[in-house]
Amino acid sequence: MKMKLVSFVILCAFLLVPTLASAEVTNSNIGYGLTPGRLWATMDAVVGLIIAIIAGLSLARSAGRFGTGSGRRGAILAIVVGLIVIAYAGVHVTIYPSGPGTGDGRLGAIFAIVLGLTSMILAGITLRRSRRRAD
Numbered sequence: 001m002k003m004k005l006v007s008f009v010i011l012c013a014f015l016l017v018p019t020l021a022s023a024e025v026t027n028s029n030i031g032y033g034l035t036p037g038r039l040w041a042t043m044d045a046v047v048g049l050i051i052a053i054i055a056g057l058s059l060a061r062s063a064g065r066f067g068t069g070s071g072r073r074g075a076i077l078a079i080v081v082g083l084i085v086i087a088y089a090g091v092h093v094t095i096y097p098s099g100p101g102t103g104d105g106r107l108g109a110i111f112a113i114v115l116g117l118t119s120m121i122l123a124g125i126t127l128r129r130s131r132r133r134a135d
Helices: 002-026 036-062 072-095 106-134
Strands: none
Touching: 036 072, 036 106, 072 106
16 A cells, blocks of 8 residues: 555656646746645645645555554544545636646646645545444
C-alpha cells in the first residue's frame, strides 16, 4: 500500500509540474513566474495532495496494514479538509473563468478539486470499514 501511495504522489507531481511550466511557455502575453491565480491554485493542490495522503494512510490503518487503530480521526480530518479544498478551488474556478495557459491557475484548481474528491472517497471507505468493525 505504501508503494502505491508513493507512486500516486510521484505521478501527481509529474502531472502538475509540466502543466504549470507549459502554461508559462505557450502563452507569451502572460507574465513569467508565479501569478496570484497560480499561487492560490498551487496552495489548494498541495493541501489537497497532503490530505489525500492522510486519507490513504487512514485507509491503510483501517485495513490493519499500517499501525494500530481504526483510522477514524484521519478519515474525519480528510473529509473536513477535503470539503474545504473543494470549496476554495471551486471559488477559484468561478473567479478566474479564463482558459488554461493564461496564468490564472485554473488547471491547478481543477487538480485540487480532484484531489479533494479522492481524499473524501478514501475517507468514506475508511469510515465504512471502521463502522463495520465496531458493530
